[in-house]
Amino acid sequence: MGSETAATPVPSRAGWDGVWTLPNLITMLRLACIPWFLWLLLDVGNRTDAALLLGALGATDWVDGWIARRFDQVSDVGKLLDPIADRLLLVVALTAMVVDGSIPTWFAVTVLVREVLVGLVGLVLLAMGARRIDVTWWGKTGTFALLWAVPFFLAGESTAFAHEAFAIGAWVFGLPGLVISWAAGWSYIPAAREVLADRRSRRGH
Numbered sequence: 001m002g003s004e005t006a007a008t009p010v011p012s013r014a015g016w017d018g019v020w021t022l023p024n025l026i027t028m029l030r031l032a033c034i035p036w037f038l039w040l041l042l043d044v045g046n047r048t049d050a051a052l053l054l055g056a057l058g059a060t061d062w063v064d065g066w067i068a069r070r071f072d073q074v075s076d077v078g079k080l081l082d083p084i085a086d087r088l089l090l091v092v093a094l095t096a097m098v099v100d101g102s103i104p105t106w107f108a109v110t111v112l113v114r115e116v117l118v119g120l121v122g123l124v125l126l127a128m129g130a131r132r133i134d135v136t137w138w139g140k141t142g143t144f145a146l147l148w149a150v151p152f153f154l155a156g157e158s159t160a161f162a163h164e165a166f167a168i169g170a171w172v173f174g175l176p177g178l179v180i181s182w183a184a185g186w187s188y189i190p191a192a193r194e195v196l197a198d199r200r201s202r203r204g205h
Contacts, residue, residue, distance in 0.1 A: 021073040023064035027085045030057050030064075034092050041096050047158035051151045051166075054093055058147030061086055065140070083135055086143050087115050093150050102157040103150070110178060111146060118185050138184040145177025 033053065041050040064082065068074045094112055097103040149170050156167030
């Protein structure tokens with residue numbers, strides 16, 4: 001549902017070239033399914049189906065990344081859209097689950113604070129005209145773990161088969177994901193400084 005960064009450039013399709021690639025379409029589908037998740041959880045009250053949908057959406061984060069790398073469909077749009085989709089999915093899911101009472105509030109708040117802070121830093125850099133910072137492996141790993149932990153929390157509070165195992169799995173993925181995502185978030189600081197220094201250097205020429 002993250003998403004830290006480093007200043008190392010990664011070859012990609014420039015600008016808006018290749019917007020309608022399969023990885024980008026999968027990411028857009030992930031965004032389009034968020035209202036469906038909210039309807040299942042908060043309106044219908046079906047935690048099992050909501051958890052299944054959320055788990056499937058989390059899995060697409062790995063799928064679109066693999067397709068992009070395997071078939072040379074990495075694009076600037078995808079690098080921007082994918083972390084946004086991850087962050088939005090996490091924020092919406094965690095907020096809804098706090099309302100539903102299906103996740104420990106302290107865990108959800110800890111993740112939400114980190115996501116909001118990283119998002120705000122990204123917006124500030126964008127507003128200042130700095131170049132975009134690419135997502136790091138650690139950032140993606142933390143996000144991937146959280147995108148599995150969150151539906152596991154939900155399944156653990158449902159009537160799903162083996163829900164006790166899901167409850168345990170939520171912590172197995174959740175605690176490492178939380179630590180990794182916060183650690184990766186700190187790496188954003190030197191990366192942001194490098195980007196700002198690069199911007200000042202370019203403006204000086």
